[in-house]
Amino acid sequence: MKIEALYERFKESSSVSTDTRKLSKDCIYFALKGDNFDGNKFVSQAFESGAKYCVVDDKNGVLNNNCFLVEDVLNTLQKLATYHRNNIGVTIVSLTGSNGKTTTKELINVVLSTTFKVKATKGNLNNHIGVPLTLLSFTEDLDFGIVEMGANHQKEIEFLSNIAQPDYGLITNFGKAHLEGFGGVEGVIKGKSELYVHLKEHQKTVFINTDDSKQVKQIEDFENIITFGSNENNDCIVEFVEANPFVSLKYDGVDIHSQLIGDYNYGNIAVAVAIGRYFKVSTDSIKKAIENYLPDNNRSEIIEKGNTKIILDAYNANPTSMLAALNNLNQLNAKNKHLFLGDMFELGKDDQKEHQIIADFAEDNFDDNIFLIGEIFFKTKTNNKTSKFKSFDELKAVLKNLDLNDSTVLIKGSRGMALERILEFL
Template structure:
């Protein structure tokens, strides 16, 4: 069956599904395979659960004529997404970066949604499976689609761009994330900048943060850009005011008081403002949408427990974001500060060095109540004021002795550490 014929079947369905536990009536089920699962084994379950068609790549999985046999389910899903993107032909805004992708995506979404019909990547479905699923959820009646792109190796962003074919692109930043796959910070820069390469090769539009030298360097002399930052010469001028604890900015003589912490969120907010301005969203609606946006899903959430203020930033961590969070905590005007930090993953050969860099910064800038959790932090050289625990369960006895009145607590670590569990100890 050709991809065009499969597309006809897709259009007769209500949605796309890859998990039989989340089936919707009359969906099209793609039997994806992984190291520890094979979706072909669940075809009967999918059909019994309401799937209208099942795309499979195992001839033995054929149950009836509702099964569509292809050479490879994943490549079919990706080709279908590209075909769909071409058919609906709506403007696509793509973004990537080392930190802040999801927060930035959500900020852009809330700003544009005040004026237009917009749909964005759900959660962080931003890889070679998530991007096709996002595109297939878009409809031609949308004014804009927002696609988040993640990567941990070079050529991944290039691959995703060739599927999504974005009209607009932005990179939040370049940092020390996924060093194991990219090999080095320069590898990260090269990999993320593949989005700019696509933009330049196809004469599309890039949004450039002029406060970030690396962005200017990577976009080079390309002229189809919209610039933003504090300099009045930018296409969109946004000034950073303060971040104690929440980021405040000035845009068109209006003060915008966000509910996001840390100066590192300035660029994320500023690009959402720049995109709103470019697409002619009224200033009042830009201001209101940003001020009403609240972070969630363990991303820089502010949580109150009695007189204690908790900064829950446990969705993910890398050396760049960890250091930024610590610098932000240091600047906060609060007397009692507690740190619960978990290991940073996917650093490869740089893991030992990067964890020690974090420890050295802590030693110089914080006095006590410092708790490090995980095998990587366990290997670091520290003074006696820092307490290290190999696994999460080991911290409970020490936690029970803490004085948490009028304290500010930072909880940060990679997703696999699941440090949000600390909330249950309060």
């Protein structure tokens, strides 16, 4: 079936779904396949649950005239997304980076939404399936669509950029994330910079943080650049004031007091300010949007239980974000600091070395109350300041008897560690 014809069916549908357990009435269902599932086997269930049309790549899945047989369902979904993106003419802002993507996406969203109609990537729908679904959720009445793009190997950002075809783009930072897939830090820089390459080749615009020398190096011969940062030569000057614990900055003569902790969030806020300024959002609107934004979903949340303050940053972790969180806690004027640090995944051959660096840093900068959780951290060499646990189950027995009264607690680890479970015992 040609994309043009399928697009007409898409426009007749209420939404797009790839999961029969979550589809809405009159949607168009795409029967995706994976290593352990085949969506073609659930076509009957999709219709029973209210789907209007189904797209399949197995002729046995064609149950009626509302089933459309294609060569590859995933490829068709991706092509349809790009076709739709070009038909509705919405301005697309794309972003990627090792850390802070989702927070930055949300900040850009709240700033632009004060003045325009905007829709952004939902949750973490930022991969080869999530990006097409995000694009297909955009409507022609939008002013902006914000597309987050994640990657764990080379050429993935290039691929997603070709699908989304962004008008503007930015990279939050280059860090030690997904080292196994990217092949080291230089591989991360090369892989993430595929967004810059795409924007340059299509004469589109980059927002660049000039305080980040690694990023500046990647766009030395670019023409369409909007600069931001603390230097007075930038297109948008955003001065860092403090992070104690919340980030404050100054823009256009106005102090902005965010509810985000850690100086590592300065760049994430600054780019949202820069994008707002570029699209002529008023200073007052930018200030209110940023000051009212509250992080959630285990991302740098501040939780208070009695007189115990908890920094919950358990959505994900890599060596760069872990060190940033520890540095931030170290700078806080707080007593009785407790660290609960979980294993960091996808580091490949560097996993033991990077975990040892974190363990050493913790012991060098904190008096005691250091708790390391996970099989990789368990293998690190530590002194008697540190308690190590192979699993969360081993930690539980200690948590039940731990006195965290009048303490400041940092909880950070990779998503697979699910360290937010610690909250049940505090």
